[in-house]
Amino acid sequence: MSKNKKISRRDFIKLASASGAASMLAACGGNNTANNNMDNNAANNEIPENVNQLSGTTIKVLLNDFPYQHFITDRLSEFESQTGITVDWEMVAWPVLLEQSEIELSSGSDNYDVMIQVFIKAQRWMRAGWSAPLDDFIARDGFDLEDFLPSTRGAMNWEGVQYGIPFLAESTQMAYRKDVLDGASLAVPDTFDDLAAVLEATHNPPDFHSYVARTEPNGVHFPFPIWLQGFGGNIFRDPPNDLTPTLNTAEAVEAATNFVDLILKYSVAGSQTYTTPDCQNAMAQGLAGIWVDALGIFPPIRNAETSQFADQIEIALVPAGPAGRFPQIASHGYQIPKGSKKQEAAWEFIKWAGSKENMLDSALDAGYFAHARESVLTDPAYQEMYNTGDSPIGDLIAEALNLAKVEYRVVPEFPEVGARLGQGIGEMISGQKTIQEALDSVQADVEAIMIAGGNEINP
Numbered sequence: 001m002s003k004n005k006k007i008s009r010r011d012f013i014k015l016a017s018a019s020g021a022a023s024m025l026a027a028c029g030g031n032n033t034a035n036n037n038m039d040n041n042a043a044n045n046e047i048p049e050n051v052n053q054l055s056g057t058t059i060k061v062l063l064n065d066f067p068y069q070h071f072i073t074d075r076l077s078e079f080e081s082q083t084g085i086t087v088d089w090e091m092v093a094w095p096v097l098l099e100q101s102e103i104e105l106s107s108g109s110d111n112y113d114v115m116i117q118v119f120i121k122a123q124r125w126m127r128a129g130w131s132a133p134l135d136d137f138i139a140r141d142g143f144d145l146e147d148f149l150p151s152t153r154g155a156m157n158w159e160g161v162q163y164g165i166p167f168l169a170e171s172t173q174m175a176y177r178k179d180v181l182d183g184a185s186l187a188v189p190d191t192f193d194d195l196a197a198v199l200e201a202t203h204n205p206p207d208f209h210s211y212v213a214r215t216e217p218n219g220v221h222f223p224f225p226i227w228l229q230g231f232g233g234n235i236f237r238d239p240p241n242d243l244t245p246t247l248n249t250a251e252a253v254e255a256a257t258n259f260v261d262l263i264l265k266y267s268v269a270g271s272q273t274y275t276t277p278d279c280q281n282a283m284a285q286g287l288a289g290i291w292v293d294a295l296g297i298f299p300p301i302r303n304a305e306t307s308q309f310a311d312q313i314e315i316a317l318v319p320a321g322p323a324g325r326f327p328q329i330a331s332h333g334y335q336i337p338k339g340s341k342k343q344e345a346a347w348e349f350i351k352w353a354g355s356k357e358n359m360l361d362s363a364l365d366a367g368y369f370a371h372a373r374e375s376v377l378t379d380p381a382y383q384e385m386y387n388t389g390d391s392p393i394g395d396l397i398a399e400a401l402n403l404a405k406v407e408y409r410v411v412p413e414f415p416e417v418g419a420r421l422g423q424g425i426g427e428m429i430s431g432q433k434t435i436q437e438a439l440d441s442v443q444a445d446v447e448a449i450m451i452a453g454g455n456e457i458n459p
Helices: 009-018 020-026 038-044 049-054 067-074 076-083 094-107 119-128 135-141 150-154 178-183 192-202 224-230 250-266 276-284 343-353 356-366 380-386 393-403 414-430 435-452
Strands: 058-064 086-092 115-117 170-177 209-212 236-238 242-245 288-294 313-316 333-335
Touching: 049 343, 058 067, 058 094, 058 115, 058 343, 067 076, 067 086, 067 356, 076 086, 076 343, 086 094, 094 115, 094 119, 115 119, 119 414, 135 343, 170 178, 170 393, 178 192, 192 209, 192 250, 192 288, 209 250, 209 276, 224 250, 242 435, 250 414, 250 435, 276 288, 313 393, 333 343, 356 380, 380 393, 414 435
Parallel strands: 058 086, 209 288
Antiparallel strands: 115 333, 170 288, 170 313, 236 242
């Protein structure tokens, strides 16, 4: 991939739609044709007549502590003045969001009117009928759903019904300090072996650690499959056809050994529990040199207002293993809980928060770049800002969609599987168990999870 190429709209659609991951996710019920309907975009920014009837309504919104949500809450006064709807919002950390969402949705509570539709939870929530269908709202208002990348909207579609509007086209990428690599005359690492060599050459503790990684259970299981698949393994044998767990194979042991070794040798985290803000602070303060993780949590480290090294942090594809390069992808969005009694007002908020205007403004004015709308990623201003130099963000998102193999992530039992895997990796990092012991224990527990879910486990 050329680092200075500005990807065309046609090429972007070709890359995003050809992806095996996109095809898999769209199979959840999404339409595979991505069209940029500018007329609908324009119409969507107009305030419909029914909004006048909603003036004086207060809605409760539960958000994740995430860059795009900070952008949205900062400009809520615009939405409130336009609609007369008051937004009582609550922003919580990711682990809290997962637990709180499960409780609220499963109980049918009307405590919240808008919540986050979580990629790995969406199948479970939609199938159970806990999320409100959005098709009538989308059709009534001409909301431009097809502007969202197929893999993102497809993840929130069950049996042809849409249950969420994406705000994120997430992919794992590699953030690195360009000045550190240039100073050591080193190329950007392309493989696991390259990564280990670069980390060894640039590590200078305690003042500078060449690496940083999340190690808390709800975060570490997202980047780990880069290594697992890169060494030829997978979470399940052949998802979605054969859901037999394969977490203690020779490939899994090799992947976990490499993954954990980098953390113990080079990461600021070491054997500690390290969260997203910890990693962001380490990169922003110049304490770490490379971070392989979710693109959507990188904006603060490339923002001059929050990072001392913003102009030196570049982004590249994740390194490849012996079996290939396997970035991970996800998509989160906004949903209306089935129990909400204020669904009309909740939809107005979602429609506004998911508008092209807000998404493009967040990219151009607030440095948030992991967007789900094709029209934003191919917008000339976005292309000019993000698809030049060493970090062509739009191209990286498209290529990640093309390379990813994440059928395992939409298996309904995966949230419990991922949490147990994260705990197992924590046991390895802390030294509570050897890698083989930890993986054997994870394998046994995950088999039990899958059997309890009604899945057949094959020898």
